[in-house]
Amino acid sequence: QSVLTQSPSASGTPGQRVTISCSGSSSNIGSHSVNWYQQVPGTAPKLLIYNNNERPSGVPDRFSGSKSGTSASLAINRLQSEDEADYYCAVWDDSLKGLFGGGTKLTVL
Amino acid sequence: EVQLVESGGGLVQPGGSLRLSCEASGFTLSDYYMDWVRQAPGKGLEWVARSRDKTKSYSTDYAASVKGRFTISRDNSKNSLFLQMDSLKTEDSAVYYCSRGTSRDYWGQGTLVTVSS
Numbered sequence: 152q153s154v155l156t157q158s159p160s161a162s163g164t165p166g167q168r169v170t171i172s173c174s175g176s177s178s179n180i181g182s183h184s185v186n187w188y189q190q191v192p193g194t195a196p197k198l199l200i201y202n203n204n205e206r207p208s209g210v211p212d213r214f215s216g217s218k219s220g221t222s223a224s225l226a227i228n229r230l231q232s233e234d235e236a237d238y239y240c241a242v243w244d245d246s247l248k249g250l251f252g253g254g255t256k257l258t259v260l
Numbered sequence: 261e262v263q264l265v266e267s268g269g270g271l272v273q274p275g276g277s278l279r280l281s282c283e284a285s286g287f288t289l290s291d292y293y294m295d296w297v298r299q300a301p302g303k304g305l306e307w308v309a310r311s312r313d314k315t316k317s318y319s320t321d322y323a324a325s326v327k328g329r330f331t332i333s334r335d336n337s338k339n340s341l342f343l344q345m346d347s348l349k350t351e352d353s354a355v356y357y358c359s360r361g362t363s364r365d366y367w368g369q370g371t372l373v374t375v376s377s
Binding site for chain 1: 295306307324362367368
């Protein structure tokens with residue numbers, strides 16, 4: 152069981168807004184920046200959001216991140232079929248180790 | 261263009277050893293933190309090890325599950341990162357990825373390690 156808690160699944164229809172949450176503690180999310188990754192099965196993860204809410208170049212502005220206290224969220228606006236993938240939050244912990252959430256499988260209905 | 265290419269995976273018996281390599285191009289390895297991250301079949305991502313950059317004297321950290329068995333190292337002159345894996349267990353079977361920086365903005369394609377008798 153992951154120290155960072157994510158819902159195992161989420162779903163939405165094209166055009167909808169979906170949010171994925173990530174819950175941690177004061178030693179990780181409460182103290183460090185959160186990153187989000189998108190992984191299409193069979194491929195390497197791709198950085199989606201870094202430093203809580205920054206988007207790398209090339210990532211559509213439909214994707215946004217936020218953090219409050221010991222929780223973080225990834226929002227996907229105007230959902231598209233190609234957004235169907237697994238999403239992971241990640242953060243460093245004060246115990247000097249990296250953490251990943253358990254992952255959320257997003258289904259576009 | 262930034263590229264990371266892993267190699268060295270394969271089938272190994274429990275208790276055996278394997279050395280993974282990650283060849284970096286398009287950037288200077290010594291300027292970056294580098295991580296190894298693994299993914300067991302059908303499972304989520306798991307952080308394995310970190311090598312910090314030259315400003316942090318290339319210090320290292322490990323996940324509890326691999327500490328004392330795995331060693332991360334680098335050869336900056338060859339722009340390469342390594343993961344020496346000893347005393348391998350069946351639960352170490354996974355695709356191993358190397359990634360760049362604290363944000364992990366670039367990832368390799370991964371190399372599959374299978375630990376089985």
